[in-house]
Amino acid sequence: MITISGIIGALAIYVVTTIIYNVFFHPLATVPGPFFAKLTSWPSFYHSLKGDRHIWQWQCFQLYGDRFRATPNTVLFRKPEAYNDIYNQKANVKKSNYYDAWPRNLRDVNTLSATDPALHAKKRKLISIAFTDQSIKGAAVLIQGHITRWTELLFENGGTKTESTWSEPRDMSKWADNLTFDIAGDLAFGVQFQTKEPKTGDSRFKEIPSSIIQLMTFLYPVTKSPFLSLVIWLKPRGLSSFLEAMAPPQVRGYYDFLEGVVQKRLQEGSGEKGLRKDLFSLLASATDPATGKRAYDSHDLLAESHLLVIAGTHTTGAALSAMYFYLCHFPRVYDKLAKEIRGTFSSEEEIKQGTTLLSCTYLRACIEETLRIAPPGPSELPRVVLKGGAVIDGEHYPEGTIVGNSGWSNGHNEEVYGDSEIYRPERWIPCEETGVTEADVAQLKRGFTAFSKGPDSCLGRDLALLELSLAVAKPLYSMDVRLVPGNRVGEGEASREWGQWNRNVYQLGDLYMAIRDGPIVQFRKRAG
Numbered sequence: 001m002i003t004i005s006g007i008i009g010a011l012a013i014y015v016v017t018t019i020i021y022n023v024f025f026h027p028l029a030t031v032p033g034p035f036f037a038k039l040t041s042w043p044s045f046y047h048s049l050k051g052d053r054h055i056w057q058w059q060c061f062q063l064y065g066d067r068f069r070a071t072p073n074t075v076l077f078r079k080p081e082a083y084n085d086i087y088n089q090k091a092n093v094k095k096s097n098y099y100d101a102w103p104r105n106l107r108d109v110n111t112l113s114a115t116d117p118a119l120h121a122k123k124r125k126l127i128s129i130a131f132t133d134q135s136i137k138g139a140a141v142l143i144q145g146h147i148t149r150w151t152e153l154l155f156e157n158g159g160t161k162t163e164s165t166w167s168e169p170r171d172m173s174k175w176a177d178n179l180t181f182d183i184a185g186d187l188a189f190g191v192q193f194q195t196k197e198p199k200t201g202d203s204r205f206k207e208i209p210s211s212i213i214q215l216m217t218f219l220y221p222v223t224k225s226p227f228l229s230l231v232i233w234l235k236p237r238g239l240s241s242f243l244e245a246m247a248p249p250q251v252r253g254y255y256d257f258l259e260g261v262v263q264k265r266l267q268e269g270s271g272e273k274g275l276r277k278d279l280f281s282l283l284a285s286a287t288d289p290a291t292g293k294r295a296y297d298s299h300d301l302l303a304e305s306h307l308l309v310i311a312g313t314h315t316t317g318a319a320l321s322a323m324y325f326y327l328c329h330f331p332r333v334y335d336k337l338a339k340e341i342r343g344t345f346s347s348e349e350e351i352k353q354g355t356t357l358l359s360c361t362y363l364r365a366c367i368e369e370t371l372r373i374a375p376p377g378p379s380e381l382p383r384v385v386l387k388g389g390a391v392i393d394g395e396h397y398p399e400g401t402i403v404g405n406s407g408w409s410n411g412h413n414e415e416v417y418g419d420s421e422i423y424r425p426e427r428w429i430p431c432e433e434t435g436v437t438e439a440d441v442a443q444l445k446r447g448f449t450a451f452s453k454g455p456d457s458c459l460g461r462d463l464a465l466l467e468l469s470l471a472v473a474k475p476l477y478s479m480d481v482r483l484v485p486g487n488r489v490g491e492g493e494a495s496r497e498w499g500q501w502n503r504n505v506y507q508l509g510d511l512y513m514a515i516r517d518g519p520i521v522q523f524r525k526r527a528g
């Protein structure tokens with residue numbers, strides 16, 4: 001007969017043998033790391049709830065060196081060599097089951113969440129039609145329109161009296177998310193969400209950028225939970241419906257919003273003449289070369305639409321607000337960039353996609369430096385090692401090991417950057433005067449992780465770079481910008497965790513994508 005003391009005894013034996021195995025006999029037993037992380041994934045889970053896994057990882061790298069064991073089965077790295085070994089085209093890895101936890105149900109798998117390499121490759125090939133040079137050229141006109149309007153609003157709204165006075169304070173996190181969300185809506189669906197318009201627009205849309213954050217806050221800890229495998233097994237067995245029922249109202253609001261937009265677009269598309277050449281219509285009319293039939297049904301379209309909105313909004317938004325933070329905290333850089341932009345163009349209207357914009361090398365270097373020091377994906381993109389194992393930074397790891405490169409720790413690696421907490425765009429430009437060589441820059445670029453690389457790299461990279469270039473160049477051409485005097489939102493402070501003390505480092509939270517506050521800035525028309 002099974003007794004309570006028997007159950008407790010069996011449990012105790014299981015726990016003790018697991019501990020002994022994980023610490024002494026596990027294939028990763030020799031990899032350094034925090035003691036509790038070797039035993040269980042609770043520390044990683046705990047930090048996912050706190051939103052500071054990237055800082056915890058940074059602390060671990062300071063203590064244990066270039067790799068550490070983050071869970072019994074996970075090894076994280078921060079060196080460029082390891083990054084290249086994990087994410088290159090031929091690496092013997094695939095996306096880990098972390099990605100299986102994100103879809104709402106089995107029909108909600110999109111390009112990003114597909115973990116089967118063959119399915120992922122098929123989906124990626126199909127969705128790539130939305131990111132050709134031609135699509136981006138078409139998108140550029142639309143992006144320019146949004147950013148021109150945003151630039152007007154940055155200064156105009158808020159009751160500024162004369163052109164020489166500073167505007168009302170602007171929280172650049174919110175302003176950046178509203179801009180990127182409006183652009184994502186227009187690019188993906190041809191819909192004007194108008195969240196950047198303070199006085200007009202549908203208030204339900206204005207909630208959505210913060211609903212996306214609620215969604216990530218809700219789901220990210222699930223993906224890092226010690227019960228992830230159980231969660232994935234239970235999802236098609238009723239857990240998905242339970243999670244949806246338990247989701248905060250804002251999250252359900254986001255799902256309703258997305259379904260509404262997709263439904264509307266499907267109805268518009270039924271009569272063909274309603275189809276606009278937005279990303280949605282490209283996908284809706286795509287054919288699968290293998291079957292000759294429509295590539296996407298309504299479930300696939302909903303799933304990919306979710307990806308286009310999420311991937312396009314807070315990533316670019318985080319980078320944009322970070323750029324304003326660093327420009328306001330490093331006046332030398334600000335002056336040099338303003339000089340480049342104001343000297344290159346002779347009117348704000350001239351600032352658009354093209355060779356002149358591309359000739360602004362300092363602007364491009366500022367973007368690269370921002371994505372290094374404030375990566376929109378602050379933690380690792382987990383990959384699982386496949387049969388035969390993988391060699392990472394000279395060490396062999398067996399099949400089944402979860403590996404990843406930590407974005408924040410990579411960008412804040414003193415051994416690579418020397419002055420990693422200084423915002424110094426010059427490190428990305430070869431120049432005799434500064435002593436930076438072509439080889440130095442090539443070396444840094446090999447370790448540049450923001451858009452990932454290899455088979456799963458970001459498809460929206462060129463769109464994002466264009467958005468960032470325009471959303472900095474246009475305002476800076478016509479306006480001066482400053483921090484609201486005395487306002488420190490977004491800065492590090494001594495009362496925070498080790499690794500978050502520097503006032504001149506923009507503080508991110510980690511929910512897979514970066515969350516953040518501020519900087520709070522003001523604009524005024526520049527003289528001349």
Ligand code: HEM
Nearest residue numbers: 111112311312315316319376381451452456458459460464
């Ligand atoms: C600064 C802005 C951006 C950054 C830093 C960024 C970064 C990334 C990263 C790191 C990944 C890989 C994620 C993973 O493996 O878990 C990714 C994937 C992706 N991104 Fe971006 N992204 C940005 C903007 C955009 C934009 C504007 C779009 C399009 C509207 C976009 C579309 C995608 C897509 C479709 C994927 C999935 C690729 C695949 O799985 O094959 N991204 N992005």
